[in-house]
Amino acid sequence: MAKNQQDILIEVRRKSSLRKRIVKSKTSYLMMAPYLILFFFFTVLPILVSIILSFTYFNMLEAPTFIGWANYTKLFLEDNIFLIALKNTLLFAIITGPASYLLCLLFAWIINEFHGKLRAFLTLVFYAPSICGQAYLIWNLIFTGDRYGILNGFLMNWGVINEAKIWMKDAKYILPFLIVVQLWLSLGTGFLAFIAGLQTVDRTLYEAAAVDGVKNRWQELWHVTLPAMKPQLMFGAVMQITQSFAIADVSIQLAGNPSVNYAGTTIVTHLLDYGTYRFEMGYASAIASVLFLLMVGTNKLVQRLLRRVGE
Amino acid sequence: MKPKRRLFRRQKQLNRSAAGNGLLFTLMFFCGIFMALPLVMIANNALKPLDEIFKYPPAIFVKNPTLENFTDLFVLMNDTWVPFSRYIFNTFIITGFGTVGHVLVASLAAYPLAKHDFPGKKIIFHMIVLSMMFSWTVTQIPNYMIISFLHINNTYLALILPAWQFGMGLYLMKQFMEQIPTTLVESSRLDGASEWKTYWTIIMPNVKPAWLTLAIFQFQQMWGNTGSTFLRSEELKPLQFALQQITAGGAKRAGASAAVSFILAAIPITFFLICQSNILETMTTSGMKE
Numbered sequence: 001m002a003k004n005q006q007d008i009l010i011e012v013r014r015k016s017s018l019r020k021r022i023v024k025s026k027t028s029y030l031m032m033a034p035y036l037i038l039f040f041f042f043t044v045l046p047i048l049v050s051i052i053l054s055f056t057y058f059n060m061l062e063a064p065t066f067i068g069w070a071n072y073t074k075l076f077l078e079d080n081i082f083l084i085a086l087k088n089t090l091l092f093a094i095i096t097g098p099a100s101y102l103l104c105l106l107f108a109w110i111i112n113e114f115h116g117k118l119r120a121f122l123t124l125v126f127y128a129p130s131i132c133g134q135a136y137l138i139w140n141l142i143f144t145g146d147r148y149g150i151l152n153g154f155l156m157n158w159g160v161i162n163e164a165k166i167w168m169k170d171a172k173y174i175l176p177f178l179i180v181v182q183l184w185l186s187l188g189t190g191f192l193a194f195i196a197g198l199q200t201v202d203r204t205l206y207e208a209a210a211v212d213g214v215k216n217r218w219q220e221l222w223h224v225t226l227p228a229m230k231p232q233l234m235f236g237a238v239m240q241i242t243q244s245f246a247i248a249d250v251s252i253q254l255a256g257n258p259s260v261n262y263a264g265t266t267i268v269t270h271l272l273d274y275g276t277y278r279f280e281m282g283y284a285s286a287i288a289s290v291l292f293l294l295m296v297g298t299n300k301l302v303q304r305l306l307r308r309v310g311e
Numbered sequence: 312m313k314p315k316r317r318l319f320r321r322q323k324q325l326n327r328s329a330a331g332n333g334l335l336f337t338l339m340f341f342c343g344i345f346m347a348l349p350l351v352m353i354a355n356n357a358l359k360p361l362d363e364i365f366k367y368p369p370a371i372f373v374k375n376p377t378l379e380n381f382t383d384l385f386v387l388m389n390d391t392w393v394p395f396s397r398y399i400f401n402t403f404i405i406t407g408f409g410t411v412g413h414v415l416v417a418s419l420a421a422y423p424l425a426k427h428d429f430p431g432k433k434i435i436f437h438m439i440v441l442s443m444m445f446s447w448t449v450t451q452i453p454n455y456m457i458i459s460f461l462h463i464n465n466t467y468l469a470l471i472l473p474a475w476q477f478g479m480g481l482y483l484m485k486q487f488m489e490q491i492p493t494t495l496v497e498s499s500r501l502d503g504a505s506e507w508k509t510y511w512t513i514i515m516p517n518v519k520p521a522w523l524t525l526a527i528f529q530f531q532q533m534w535g536n537t538g539s540t541f542l543r544s545e546e547l548k549p550l551q552f553a554l555q556q557i558t559a560g561g562a563k564r565a566g567a568s569a570a571v572s573f574i575l576a577a578i579p580i581t582f583f584l585i586c587q588s589n590i591l592e593t594m595t596t597s598g599m600k601e
Contacts, residue, residue, distance in 0.1 A: 021429065021430050022430055024429075025423075025427065025428075025429030025430070027506045027507075028423035028429045028506075029423075029429070031419050031422060031423050031507075031510070032419075032424070032435070034416050034420070035416050035475070035476060036420065036435070038472060038476035039442075039476040041457055041461070042454060042457065042472070042473040042476055043442045043476060043478065044438070045453065046454045046457065047442060047445050047450055047453075049453035049456075050450050050452075053449075107342075110335050113332075114339075116591075119591065120584065120588055120591060122339060122343065123587055124350075124580070124583065124584065124587070125343045125347045126342075126343070126346050127583070128346055128348075128349050128350045129346060131531065131576070131579055131580055131583060132349040132350060132353060132576045132580075133575065133576060135349050137349075137352065138348050138349060138352055184345070184346070187346070192524050192527065192528070193483060193486075193524060195520075195590070196487070196521055196523070196524040196590060197487070197520075199590055199591075200487060200518070200520055200521070216327075216328060216331070217327055217328075217331060229490075231486035231487065231489045231490055232486055232487070235486045238440060238482065239479070241444070242443050242444055245444075271446060271449065272448060275448050275449060276448070281449065287446075287449075288448065288449040291446055292441075292444055292446070296441060296444060299440075299444065
């Protein structure tokens with residue numbers, strides 16, 4: 001009995017101190033209010049609605065009808081194309097994710113070694129595929145399926161192949177080529193965040209490191225630069241996950257949707273197929289929810305790995 | 312301050328080898344050529360006369376450069392139903408408010424998340440990061456319903472307000488603010504500055520590279536928006552929409568549409584260059600010390 005009373009007392013004290021803490025932090029809440037109100041209306045609410053829709057049949061004309069887990073069981077047990085999409089997406093994520101993360105970091109760091117106008121110019125050049133919005137045009141020229149295609153012409157000149165190949169209509173080549181293009185395109189958000197991050201690293205750290213016996217730029221990178229920009233590394237990782245799991249544009253623009261033998265299908269192209277062509281919003285929402293869970297899991301894993309940087 | 316900087320420069324040189332410089336320079340040169348392809352192609356296409364645009368096999372470089380495409384584009388602009396200046400004005404409003412507002416709202420919210428301790432902080436932050444992982448394709452329809460419900464359909468607000476709350480911006484700002492030493496914030500508090508003042512005079516100047524970067528992202532995002540889902544009135548639509556209408560004219564407008572591609576890319580690139588040169592500028596002035 002006595003113990004019980006004590007528990008209640010602790011609980012009461014905790015609650016009142018919680019209330020006190022909330023009152024005390026009113027400036028913090030006030031500062032966040034404009035963002036959070038908008039965030040609730042334009043992000044939280046739509047996401048909740050579409051998670052609810054994933055348990056319904058909804059064709060956008062009639063009112064949604066509740067069908068329980070049917071969308072999800074159909075997704076995993078009957079939809080063979082979804083399984084191909086899942087496999088392709090995981091391949092994309094496992095290969096392009098870490099690779100482009102490292103590329104972003106590497107190029108940002110090298111560019112930071114240059115000075116003045118040359119550095120501004122290099123930043124622009126490497127960010128160009130992300131900013132121009134015309135990138136697929138070039139790759140369509142390269143992969144053109146006749147002998148005027150740049151890749152075909154090149155390989156035929158060198159005698160590697162005898163006749164032109166229709167690259168984007170051959171299931172064997174689609175995925176590897178899409179991965180190459182994706183890597184080329186991937187110096188985007190993370191890249192610029194890293195460049196800005198390198199700017200905010202405290203310069204005195206380098207002086208201290210030089211005194212402490214850091215000998216070259218590689219040691220400097222691992223022992224000073226990377227630990228100092230850990231917040232940006234985390235940000236880059238999250239952006240990388242959202243980008244590499246959500247790959248769709250590359251595939252649609254270069255291989256078409258659906259692609260030959262579904263060789264370029266990803267979860268998002270599958271989602272677009274159901275959401276924007278077949279108008280089965282319930283099913284599309286279920287696909288989105290599965291993708292969401294996949295990303296959240298990966299995110300947890302990557303964050304754990306990143307805590308070790310610089311140790 | 313000056314002698315110190317000179318000392319630091321000399322030490323920085325000490326940690327750099329000529330072989331390393333050479334290696335990195337060569338690497339950047341070859342990768343750079345490959346990455347610059349879209350820039351080269353857009354510029355060349357805009358200068359190509361019609362016969363070169365339709366040439367098969369297509370060439371990357373222009374042979375007889377001409378400004379014909381741009382003059383064609385100007386003629387077409389005068390034919391539009393709504394005066395062309397109206398489209399430019401719309402873009403200015405949507406992109407301007409969308410970018411400035413987002414940078415302010417997101418960074419204001421990021422400051423308490425990075426430097427304050429209050430109940431619910433972790434949950435709010437996790438929610439924002441998780442929200443970035445939900446596919447926007449399926450939230451489009453709920454979004455449309457909510458915008459109609461708020462009665463801001465067919466106004467500039469339908470594009471501007473949702474743009475203020477992108478999760479990425481807040482996350483980016485919060486991560487940079489975390490780097491600022493807490494002692495700096497505390498000393499500002501001891502000097503009697505309010506939280507709002509600390510945010511504006513201590514935090515924001517120190518994360519200048521971050522909000523300039525965010526401005527680049529947001530500008531690009533807003534600039535790419537055609538507004539076709541939420542804006543029905545022709546006189547509210549942005550430049551992007553008008554220019555794409557010109558491109559939709561098909562083969563007889565191929566020249567003008569090459570010029571359109573050039574303009575559509577040139578404006579974000581100009582904005583990017585302005586911001587980037589400012590990011591570099593901060594490098595010499597920032598002195599964050601514990």
